[in-house]
Amino acid sequence: MAVVLQSTITCPKCGHVAAEAMPTDACQWYYECKGCGELLKPLQGDCCVFCSYGTVPCPPVQLEGKNACCSSGCCD
Template identity: 65%
Template sequence: MQLIATLTCPNCGHQSDEAMPTDACRFFHQCEGCGTLLKPHPGDYCVFCSFGSVPCPPVQIAGKGYCCSSASSG
């Protein structure tokens, strides 16, 4: 399982390597390049699933239908 993902801002293209929590979701991320507040796309539950180079740990383990909304911790 990968625990570091590169988030890419759709507004300015800024990339940052971010640690993904295994016991919680990150619903928002503020771009360090332009200040845009990233929020998940409809159907996704965390910014890693929408803007990350790899999906969040629950999706890596159980598949696309099992994101943070289905996880017991978040």
């Protein structure tokens, strides 16, 4: 399975859209919107901002499923 390493994040506050590269070795817990400066954090139940606001979930979730990232210890 090919892992997608880019996701488009949409800010829930201002609607700004930005294509971002996802890290492969860690979850990204915070993202500062380039439109309004809002600091985005994962929604409850998501391991990272890409899983909450992106068009593509983070690489660990792509490979192993919804609970893979935090259950594997990358978010500790």
